[in-house]
Amino acid sequence: MSQGRLVDILNEVINDLKQDYLSSKNDELVRVRDQVLKSYYEVREMSSQNESLAVGFVDAGFPGFRRYRTDISFIIPMKVGALLRGVDGRLMTVKEVLGKSSVEDLILYSSRKPSGEEYEFRVKIRSVGNGSLLFERPGDDVIASQEINRFVREFVRPSLKKEPAFFARFTKYVEGLIELAYAVKLLREVREAGFNARYVVLDGTLVKWFAIERVGSGRVDGLNIVSALTGIDVEAVKSLLWDIVGLSKTTKFTTIARSYRLFQEFKKGSKGLYTTPNVKSGEALCETLSKQLSTPKKKGLVEEVVRVINRVVYDRNGVYVARFPLTPDSRNVFVLDLHIPEPILSVGDDVRFNVDVATRVREVLSGVVNELFRIRSKLTGEPPYGYMEVDRVVRFSKEEDKVFEGALISLVRSSLEDELADVLVQVFSPTTRMRYGYR
Secondary structure (H helix, E strand, O other), X not given: OOHHHHHHHHHHHHHHHHHHHHHHOOOHHHHHHHXXXXXXXXXXXXXXXXXXOEEEEEEEEOOOOOOEEOOOEEEEEEEEEEEEXXXXXXXXXXXXXXXXXXXXXXXXXXXXXXXOOEEEEEEEEEEOOOOOOOOOOOOHHHHHHHHHHHHHHHHEOHHHHOOHXXXXXXXXXXXXXXXXXXXXXXHHHHHHOOOOEEEEEXXXXXXXXXXXXXXXXXXXXHHHHHHHHHOOXXXXXXXXXXXXXXXXXXXXXXXXXXXXXXXXXXXXXXXXXXXXXXXXXXXXXXXXXXXXXXXXXXXXXXXXXXXXXXXEEEOOOOEEEEEEEEEOOXXXXXXXXEEEOOOOEEEOOOEEEOHHHHXXXXXXXXXXXXXXXXXXXXXXXXXXXXXXXXXXXXXXXXHHHHHHHHHHHHHXXXXXXXXXXXXXXXXXXXXXXHHOOOO
């Protein structure tokens, strides 16, 4: 390939990208959204906390090829674990603080099979190791699985169960809720043990979005699944959720672009910047968006803008998530998620701004952000110390990958009929990946 020709083509493509980006800023949704976000978010500088607090960091790990999937089933091995950062900044494992296993080894199995004219879903979660934090007693994982299956059986419309895409989304949803359940259980257990963790931070977003049209009128949503997984009643789970936050490394272009525009006018030499609701602009913000509502076709635009700021995550139990961009180094953008009991900004016949919730969230954000970033890792983006380190705790090694896959394939060969065994060995084995070009 000629390097000169390559540079010419790339230059042309980059020019196209520039023009497309500039023209997208004139799009009505983008223009209104940027105007609203600039009005809604107030940018503040990170500062030092007077009081040091303890914080927990939770993450989940998966094999290199994380899902063993067929058209009718998933087999998902996963590790969930945590590190706890004491007031002195030292990182401790769950084993050190609670005397329980530092890592939870789990297998999530889900299946979708025809039953007459309908389909049945089945979910099975099994704890592999001993000394489990999430499932303390033998059989707790079986009980949790039964509760989740009852939820699917009673509250998911039969027509949805026919859709393979819905099955995949539901499995992914349960996978995410396992991580949240671990964080809930961890927070309760360490507090009861005298280690007063102020917050627990999940690596990733709290927006585990899974909107379904339910059968019946029962008040059941994903929070009930978390309750089943932890063995803690729903109200107690909710009381712990307010101290569980999400911190995600953003990769979505639009998120980074609109966040960068919020921060670009502030000085680069700061200790970091974060956003918080601007209570003073609430009334003007509602007026701006309510004007858009006067045109029926623009209601979807207004709802989309509001979903960027906050959205419901557990509708039957009244839990929302509010999102706040931040930058520790004035270059790299993170997004912090908080659980809240009511939306700050909501859309009905008009647009409403909840001053009480916004005021409370401002106080919470100041404490959370400044404590998290009080101690930072010397890594790109300056993440909180403990946030990236927990990844090493839950990471699957190459050897563990091989052991799991070898055991799975060996059992398939020895336990199943020849035809099915041959098919599954081809689906699950490394030779399939080699044939598709993986290494």
